[in-house]
Amino acid sequence: KWKGAPEMESKSGWSFKPRGRLNYDAVAVSAPSSTGHDDGFSTEARRVRIGASGDVPGGFGYKLEVNFAENEAEVTDAILTYEDKGLTITAGQHNAFHGLEEMSSSLFTSFIERTAFTDAFNLQRRIGLSAQYQAGDILLQGGAFTHNMNDDADQQGGGDARVVYSPKMGETQLHFGGSFHYTNLDNTDNTVRYRQRPEVHATSTRFVDTGNFEATSETGYGVEAAAIMGPFHVATEGRWQKVSRPGLADPTFFGGYVEAGFFLTKGDHRTYKKGIFDRVKPANPVGKGGMGALQVNVRYDYLDLTDAGIVGGTQNQYDISLIWTPTDHTRLLFGYAHIELDDAVYPTASGSTSYGVDSFGARAQIDF
Template sequence: MSLLRLSVMAAALSCTVATPLYAQDTASELAAMRAQLDAMNTRINQLEGELQQANQQIESQATIVAALPAAAEPDTKISWKGAPVIEGKGGWSFKPRGRLQFDAGITNAPDSTGREDGFGNEVRRARLGVQGDIPGGFGYKFEVDIAGNDVEVADGFLSYEDGGLTATVGHHNNFQGLEELTSSLNTSMIERAAFTDAFGFERRVGASLQYGTGDVLVQGGVFTDNIGDLSNKNWSADGRVVAMPKMGGTQLHLGGSIHYTDLEDGSTVRYRQRPLVHFTSNRFIDTASLGASSEFGLGLEAAAISGPFHVTGEAFWQQLNRPGALSDPTFFGGYAEVGYFLTSGDKRGYKKGTFDRIKPKNAVGEGGIGAIQVNLRYDYLDLNDSGIVGGIQNGFGASLVWTPTDYTRFLLNYGKMVYDDAVYPTANGDRSYSVDAFAVRAQVDF
């Protein structure tokens, strides 16, 4: 008997017991009560039937739901890495990328040289592009720089990866040393070492292979020229080997590179360099244009990162082969640098043979002030040899780098360039003097 039925009968009995003793238990009253109980019993039967029918419907619906297939995962996944990274089915991915670097500062040269100095500023880089993966192990990257009101292709290549092997075809860097291969987003000074620009290091169109296994990285390729200088008959072959072992908590880096460039008949080259900053057009050391048939370069590089401390340096010899009986000069450049993080837990990034992004342990917006780093550098460039007097630079630089978040940076940089045999003499004919430069940079990338 159902709980509902028992409850009704108990209620009826309680009414009977509560009847006063003086009430007459007449036949008519009993008949009326029986009729009420019969009516209640009929209604209870009706409600029990409806409840059973409802339960049957619920069980039927549950059976149908259980028989349905599990919900399929979405074909597209979106994550965040400075910008949205869209990953599709089968290995497709797409990520927009870009960077903006704004520089401002002053240069100060001896007045009697006649060189215009003082305040300068520029959008140093304004890049937009995309990168991603294609099913089968392929990848792509395309990026243009629109700084200076010109549109130039920075990177534009297709790559293929299989284990430690990477093959690349297109416009990309050609393995000319540690600082040149380190992104401008991650350099410790506002500009790279003087020799990298003076000797014309730049991206070129070509095909390359690199293989990394354990602590060793081998890179090599054959290239034509920068995409903005095509077409010509120039070509080059470049190779680089890096050992990057770890000793306890210290990351070591030892590398060497070799370069050969064959230049078409009638070519000229010119080696020269600005005083630290890019927003000035003054070059105080300059070989002027030299006839050339080929170039041969050798580079050495070394670095160590231990906690907040890092030390790094490079040396590069550039031999110019000139046509006919002209002498073949060898020019030299190099730098040495030390740096230290003032904020606890921060250190310089390193990845696959180059310096990488700094990721503050306590970023702004997460309860911290970001990463603060100080760096000191000696930067040497000698453009004098074999009767060619292009000048010598002894550069002394200091920088303060604040990285508030993974994708923002601010740099303050001071440099004193001490010149011998500078191309611009003072009023009394002196070619040995110094030029000061101070610059700041605001940077964001994604």
Template sequence: SWKGAPEFKGEGGWTFKPRGRINLDAGFVNAPDSTSANDGFGSEARRIRLGVQGSMPGGFGYKVEADLAGDEVALTDAILTYKDGDLKLTAGQHNNFQSLEELSSSLNTSFIERAAFTDAFGFQRRVGVSAEFSPNDVLIQAGLFTGNSADLPAKDWSADGRFVYMPKLGSTQLHLGASAHLRSLESGSTVRYRQRPLVHFTSDRFINTGNLSADSEFGLGLEAAAISGPFHVSAETYWQKVDRGPALANPTFFGGSIEAGYFLTKGDSRGYKGGTFDRVKPANPVGEGGIGAVQINARYDHLDLNDAGIIGGTQNSYQASLIWTMTDYTRLLINYARLNYDDAALPAAGGNRSYSVDAVGIRAQIDF
């Protein structure tokens, strides 16, 4: 059978599927010239990934994928798994259950980049072991993690857990979730929270705490979403507390976003599976007499990196996107953001740190 690429199946539980994705981005950033931000046109190969996944008799499975964009290798998932009924055990590099949007594939998000807090608070895959239990409408995930494989060996470790309740009420898919994250950092560590203005091809961050010495982090996230026919709404909040040791104040930073979307094309709906957003499968795709699925989305995205004497800045971002999903495996996206900063990390003329930035990003996407 075909899932972008062919999935091969053999008797006894054997499966094998190559996988990959291409995300090509371009766009513009418009910031006050006096910030000396490198604005204007930008572009990048955002993600160029190749990998494989498979399963074996006995309940075992694996997934290995690497991102090659920028001519650098970055492992994404590199896991071996064991499944028995509703239970799944995972070892290797994978996401530590950070948030609904972070756990949803970048193939399926409503904007070309996720909400500001997901990058700002350092969400990334880490090497660890985890268990997932999913009876009926409930999903429980918990794991112990150390660092990203590129940073090992390391003395960092974290305990992470997430709970999701995902009932289907009539034709409406509901999602309610919460996650908690305690991370102990190697002695002498620093953390830095910062974020780009929606588009990834710029390296300027207008909001940035700079390096903070830190002993540990504690994160708490709340998730809510609903999908009903062509409509969806999704909201998340996340508090990140930094323990800086006995001599320093301990700031708690906050981020959150709320988005709503609507399909203009008849019969289309956002996909949802296993506690995350899944692929949009157009009712009438290109190539079968249709024009694919067309979706519009709006989002308010908030990030506050000011607390306990740390002035990292605040970012309030108003965003709109238009997504054309031609087929199950191809998309074109365009999105615009108006980002309002206070206490911005890059001062404008006269030391002004309250200003606005505009960003436009487009993306061409295919996966297999």
């Protein structure tokens, strides 16, 4: 059985499948040159992952993936699972339940990078123990999480929970959800930092950035909604991140987006599975007489990192993307973003911190 790579199976319940993905980006960033951050053209291996997943008789399973893109080896997923009917127990480093955009694979998202708040609020995989339960259209997810194993950071403790309701209305797949996040920072060096790149990742410039500040805990709330109607899809999320500070006012930062997309090629559509977006499978792929799937997406993306005396900046970002999916396991993405900044970190020569930044990104993607 082929899923990008061969999935080997035995009758007694074993399975094994190699995994991997390659993302190459070529990007350009244009900012007022007097900011000193008119970064121009750069290229990057965005993701170079190898791994494996499999089942072990008795309901057990594992998934293991390592990323080699950042000039070092970083474990992404490394989990042991136990499944029994609708229940899944997961131990190890995995995505906490941070909402639709963060939990959907980067292989299937609508833009080159996820919405601004996912990076800004440090939503990432963590070592934890979690449970999921699916009953009809209801999905319940919750777990206790510590830290990401690639951080040298001290131990953190916290919890995440998410509820999803995903009814079908005729041919339309609906999705509604809410999530909660808490991290106790008492055991760490007690600082957090929220910041975000101008959409593309190959630059290391962040125009919005709170800088490091003291904190004792993070509390996050997210709401999400989406729909897939034939070739159309829409999705929206909002996320509030409240940070408790010792002896100071507690800021609440906010990020949110609305996106909509449309397939230009007949018969193509986004797919959905277990509370997240899944793989696009072109109706007429290259190599079988077709030209694959062609999709156009637009997004309005908002991030506010200024509150309670912390001035991290605010951005209103307008995205458009064109995605060509020649086959199930290959994609080419092109994206343009215009970002309107207020209270940006880098002032212009005239001292202004309100200005526009543009970015363009192209990505070649393959996975197995």
